[in-house]
Amino acid sequence: MQTDLVAALDIGGTKIAGALVDGDGRLVAQARRPTPGQAGGERVMAAVAEVLAELSAAPQWTRVSALGIGSAGPVDAAAGTVSPVNIPGWRAYPLVARVREAAGGLPVTLVGDGVAMAAAERWQGAARGYAGALCLVVSTGVGGGLVLGGELHTGPTGNAGHIGHVVVDMDGDRCPCGSRGCVERIASGPNIAARALAGGWLPGPDGDRSAAAVAAAARAGNGVAIASYERAARALAAGIASTAALAEIEVAVVGGGVARAGEVLFAPLRRAMAEFATLSFVRDLRILPARTGTDAGLVGAAAACREALHPAR
Known part of the structure; x- marks a missing residue:
């Protein structure tokens, strides 16, 4: 039987996506459900099971050899558990065991969603060819993953590079993680x-109160909307510059739903980087948009799974 496909799950605070991914990173079957983020843990798992059931009904499922999960974090890859800050019903939740059971006993690899994105961007995206990279997912939360020495660096629990909970404002607002002034909180x-x-921006007639609507208002010249994105950009720049000082990365790749704001985010981010990345060995750090798009989590979960199965390849 041909087994050239890997199943992948991308689990975040907004959506649970699944796909069958081939060796070239193509998605040959897909499924998606909204994340019932404020529901109990078993209701969230039921949504995951629905995605898996839809994927397993695809004719290509017989070619699947393993399954990779990229989850909002923190995760504990060694224990197979997850405790996403933005999914309160999951605390030390045994996700690997539950997914393995729902997927018929397939081998399962778990990484944080930021690590999954880093795997995708190293394989097929903007981090390809760089020895040192930080890849950020800026969305419902803020995650990150590292490439060091040209290799994906997951850390022992699968959370290395989790920039969202780097503190950039010591007296800042309390973050759901328990700390204050985290990048994600801003x-x-x-x-x-x-x-x-809070600053007085008002949604349009459609009532859209999302970051995408704020980005549209910023593009139209709304000062409050512009200021909110500039504050976010400064927090990201402070976290990226600190990471660069520690690890001498060459590039920061920024993706996720918020990054789709384009220059509304990237222009103030580049300006803030010039302010924070002042040391000689971090001044030339490049800021690039992610190339793997909305499929980064799925492609990256598959890539991390393949790497775990065949580390020498």
């Missing part, structure tokens, strides 16, 4: 939107 989509609303 730069995530919901926090960009909440800050704009």
